[in-house]
Amino acid sequence: MSSGFTLSPHLTLQLPESVAAWRAELRHLGVPPVVAVAGSRGKSTVVHLLDAMLAEAGLRTATWTDEGVRILGRKQRGELLPWTRAMKQTASGELDLAVQELDWDTVHAVGLPRAAYPVVGITNLCANSDACLLSDETIRAMRALQTIREATHPEGMLVLNGDDWAVAGGEVEAEPNAILVTLNRDTPLVRSHLRRERLAAWIEEDLLRFGRDGDHQPLLSLADAAITGKGSVGFQTVNTLVAVGLARAVGLEFAPIVGALRSFTTEPERLPGSFNLVAVEGATVIVDRPMAPWFLRQPLRAVGHLPGRRQVRVVGRLDGIADAELTETGRLLGRGGGLIIIHDDVGAAERRELLLHGIAANDLPPVVVHTKSESAALTALLKVLRPDDTVYILADDPRSVLRRLQRAVQQTSQQPTATSTETGSGPDFSESTGAPSAKPR
Template sequence: MIATWRAESQLRGIPPSFRHWQQRCHDLGIPPVIVVTGSRGKSTIVRLLQAIFDEARIQSAIWTDFGVEINGRRQRGEIAGWNRAMARLTESSLDIAIQELDWNLVAAVGLPTATYPIGIITNLCANHAGCLDTPEGQIASRAIPRVSRAVHQSGALCLNGEDYTLHPAASFTAAHLSIAARSVLSPMLRQNDFTGSPNFWIDDNDDIVCGSDQHHQTICSIKDIPLSFSGSATFEVMNVLLATAAALSTGIGIDLVARTLQSFDLSTDELPGSFNVATNGSIRTVIDRIMPSWFLKPVLRAANPQASRRQITVVGGLQTVPGDDIYDVGRLLGRTHGAVICFGDVPEATLAQFKRGISSNEYPPVLVQLPTERRAINRAMQAIRAHDVVLFLTHNDPGPAVRAVARMRGR
């Protein structure tokens, strides 16, 4: 049975039930599809929403970087699979779909206006001024107005209220805004407080709260959500807030959303290379992807809080880091004692800047350069000792790191 809001607990801007929201979409002539875009966190939010709808026994389809799934079953061919999902939405044998879109695709192809009932923009630059000057930042800047206009005026656009580079997105949309932030004092959240649309934040008791300053309701404690690592993984906290905002915007009940968040476990099989954390005795392993410094900083804080443990970092794809940022990436990775093992064909100028960043720290780790990922992983495995953190920052394929961690846990 699909959970719904009880009338006495209903907040402004929230549909009374999922079926009511679904019927409203049909009346407006728009398919019940949630679009998710941003620089990072998209696939995690899609999986969170999928888990919530599964818990509510709602028939759903998703489209991520890993392909199309209908009710959890992978489809052959992305375009054919998505067309199949859209056809089933039309004939009402499927209830909802969630579509992940990349900045490049949106900027190149565009989106039809007023097509989606709910849109989510996860982040752009994490408030780093230099990000907007990168090719990726410029592409994202062109895509944001298209995403904003693609959300129907009767729909909801869920925004990361802590990334101020997303502020223009609010001015390009006629939809209702739901702002997510870790603090109720967020300027974007405060500006949206009197619009009648619900906001989402973390209160002083570490509880997720939705509504407005005058009328709000507690969902659950962020510390009870495994994905957030007791709130230390701030980027996952934002993913949780945005997924919650979208789910409640479809009329799903608070209790069901809270229950799903508290039991949600993102497996490595579902999202390999997306902050996959595992423990083997006292050793912690983390697998993620190489990224600019503005996204790397919170990942490092969550992987090794206060840099209190010895850390071995295996990093590839340094040549993909923006040239002006490679020094800062090295500086961040050099803050922990241990070793940094880089691999691949890295241009000399890039490697020199990376080394300068590492050595700028008072007590920098040992830097090892190896030609292949296999040799880098083997060197890391040989150097591990009790209580270490082993961080893999992969480039194209996280598979080798995933298999190395699996072998280590199987010993």
């Protein structure tokens, strides 16, 4: 790598010619070939998508995410010892590079060594929400973000979400080695970045593009990028762009990048609760994790673009969502009517009432049904599921939910005449009176 933070703003960042050239330069600098990925949402998806691109090129990798450590694609027992072994293997050349997920809270608590990472990607921080910026969690994340910037080597590269001002705003103009990603190149920050002949990845005319303002490469149509739902899943499109930027930053050619984009999906095994899509009895079921309302808007918008006549939601404890955010969460989940199945394993009545208050605030509130547990909620869901339903599950235990749904799919496929969605003697929730029927005063 011939450029970094110390470049004059008038000089142009040059990408490494290959991964081998990148590794050779890192050996000269004494820096391990490790890519770090941080962010409030999407970082695990970016790690695995980047790893798929590297594997497509025949490269040997290790990854460390909240799912654990994988070396050459194989899940390892434990985390610290396997990761230490992976670092030794990258140093010796047995592995070509490693990709590490960084968690805001962990970074804030234990810190990072300075100038340790040659390439760092940041998926998002607050989705430009003022309410998010004021939260205690975000204040910690902002401090962690500064630590991560300091942990980036002076000759390193940053790949930043140019649509999130908290990530890319302010200091980015002084960082000629930053690659910005955006859904719209006319975003003021990105437009200014491109005018300086700096690198970016963006969407234009439904094509994913990478390069500079007057010299860019169209990679493929969004319709061919499996994870983006033909471009309708905006947050996954951003994750895709971040992964592309990281791949180019380490010297990967376009061919393996495009090859991975055509086939990569959020596998339930590796990415449980990462907007996993499952077809069950003709219905489309999405399994996700609870998230604050400023992030919830994005997947709900994507769900709204999916085919389906009835919207069904399944929600439980909503771990990680503060009490003050539950009413707005309920309002968002209750949009569009349909059915909401609520379960409460721990009996937090006050939190449930806040959620219900938000659901009832909609002009046409959905039918609401209560169950005692996530398992009971899934049983209820499967009894009333219709082929034209679109179901969005904010799962307490995504792995368990996905296993249950997969069993339902297998049982359906084993029934020779199972083409109907009749539910036998199960309850008919379409006429339930459990819904809040009026807006709160």
